[in-house]
Amino acid sequence: MTELKKGLLEFKEIELEDVEAFTKIFESSGHMGSDASFATMYLWGKRYGIKAAVKDGFVIKIFGEENDKKYSYPCGKGDIKSVIETIKQDSIERYGKFIGLAMLTDENKEELEQLYPGEFTYEEMGGSADYIYLRTNLADLPGKKYHAKRNHISKFKRLYPEYRFEKLGKETFDDALTVAAKWCAVNGCTGSGGESLGAEYCAINRAFYNFDTLGMFGGVLYVNDEPVAMTAASRINDKVCDVNFEKALNFDGAYAMINNCFAQTYTDYDLLNREEDMGIEGLRKAKLSYYPERVLTRYAAIPKE
Numbered sequence: 001m002t003e004l005k006k007g008l009l010e011f012k013e014i015e016l017e018d019v020e021a022f023t024k025i026f027e028s029s030g031h032m033g034s035d036a037s038f039a040t041m042y043l044w045g046k047r048y049g050i051k052a053a054v055k056d057g058f059v060i061k062i063f064g065e066e067n068d069k070k071y072s073y074p075c076g077k078g079d080i081k082s083v084i085e086t087i088k089q090d091s092i093e094r095y096g097k098f099i100g101l102a103m104l105t106d107e108n109k110e111e112l113e114q115l116y117p118g119e120f121t122y123e124e125m126g127g128s129a130d131y132i133y134l135r136t137n138l139a140d141l142p143g144k145k146y147h148a149k150r151n152h153i154s155k156f157k158r159l160y161p162e163y164r165f166e167k168l169g170k171e172t173f174d175d176a177l178t179v180a181a182k183w184c185a186v187n188g189c190t191g192s193g194g195e196s197l198g199a200e201y202c203a204i205n206r207a208f209y210n211f212d213t214l215g216m217f218g219g220v221l222y223v224n225d226e227p228v229a230m231t232a233a234s235r236i237n238d239k240v241c242d243v244n245f246e247k248a249l250n251f252d253g254a255y256a257m258i259n260n261c262f263a264q265t266y267t268d269y270d271l272l273n274r275e276e277d278m279g280i281e282g283l284r285k286a287k288l289s290y291y292p293e294r295v296l297t298r299y300a301a302i303p304k305e
Contacts, residue, residue: 007090011051011062014042016213022052023215025059027237028077033296034130034275035061035103036075037242039214039234043203058083069095070102070300073112081115097303103128104299112301120301127279130296131287132240133272138263138290145291149256156253160223165261168218168232173208175220175227180204183247204245207232216244219265221258223251229258233266240271259290 014022019038026036034040041050041061050063058076060083062069071091074083088098102125104112109122141149157163166172180201189197207216218232229248233241243262248254263272271293277284 007094008086009053009055009060009090011053011060014038014045014050014052016042016210018042018052019213019215021054022059023235025054025057025076028057029075030237031075031105032130032132032236032240032271032273032294033103033105033298034236034242034244034273035072037234037236037244037273039207039216040242040244042210042214043207043244047199047203055083055086060087069099071099073101073104073108073301080111084112084115100303101301102298104301105296106299109299109301119304121304122299122301125298125300128276128298130276130298131274131290131292132294132296133274133290134293135263135267135269135272137293138259138272139267141260149260149290152253152256153260156251156257159252162224163257164222165258165265166220166222167265168216168220168230169211172220172227173211175222176218176230176232177205177208179220179227179230179249180245180247182249186250200245204232207244217266218245219258219262221248221254221261229254231258231262233262233272236273239269240273241266241269242273243275246274 022041023038026038029036041052044050048063049065050061052059052061057078058074058080060074061072063072064070071087074080074087087101091098100120101112104122112120137146168176184197184201187197189201207214214234216232216234218230220227221229228251231243231246233243236242246255246258248258274287277287
């Protein structure tokens with residue numbers, strides 16, 4: 001990967017040794033986004049060219065292709081205007097101008113506008129919004145709006161009465177990887193168009209290899225002792241977790257079932273962040289069908305000329 005041009009901030013690749021420092025900062029921010037999960041940043045850092053710097057209690061990320069770099073909005077707690085000024089200077093040193101900020105939430109956008117009134121235009125970053133759900137809704141599937149989901153689960157239980165859900169751990173890693181590998185084989189993780197799916201399979205392997213250090217958890221769904229679905233998640237803060245991976249094989253209702261089992265099992269969290277739709281219409285509809293408590297829309301802040 002091409003080295004970053006020199007600037008004021010010291011950006012570095014994300015390493016496991018950063019987990020404690022970065023997690024402390026992320027949790028202090030109260031941010032609910034998947035980008036405030038250290039595990040997410042670590043697992044996808046190389047794929048998306050993410051590097052990070054710490055400045056005055058904030059984590060700042062730079063990511064993207066060499067000709068399309070982006071600075072993330074600072075995540076942390078403290079004097080954010082001072083940190084943004086540092087980002088401005090860093091950008092000027094690297095690129096000759098301030099290239100702006102990315103991955104802003106509505107709250108970030110409001111804050112930036114108060115700090116720099118009229119200095120930015122804002123563009124929605126399509127496909128980057130996180131879908132955040134009340135855990136109890138996904139666990140209980142209450143009311144008429146979840147009627148279809150309850151039917152999917154009832155059908156699964158009727159078709160596959162010999163099912164069980166096991167927590168993810170050393171004893172179940174191989175079974176979870178079997179699900180991911182079979183899913184990959186069916187959905188074309190190799191060859192033309194499969195690069196991103198193959199990268200996801202690599203990220204799952206990396207997650208399991210560093211499972212405890214990353215503080216991950218999840219489960220495997222079995223039918224007649226055959227693993228048919230897997231899920232893995234990581235903590236964002238004491239209220240929110242990030243569902244990093246979820247894969248199911250061609251068993252009717254398996255996705256609905258593992259989603260429900262996960263929500264019923266991990267009761268320490270109020271909210272489940274099931275990440276973005278990546279601009280895929282089918283994925284967007286699937287995520288909306290579970291009635292998110294909030295869609296965490298993201299914006300780019302572009303400096304006015």
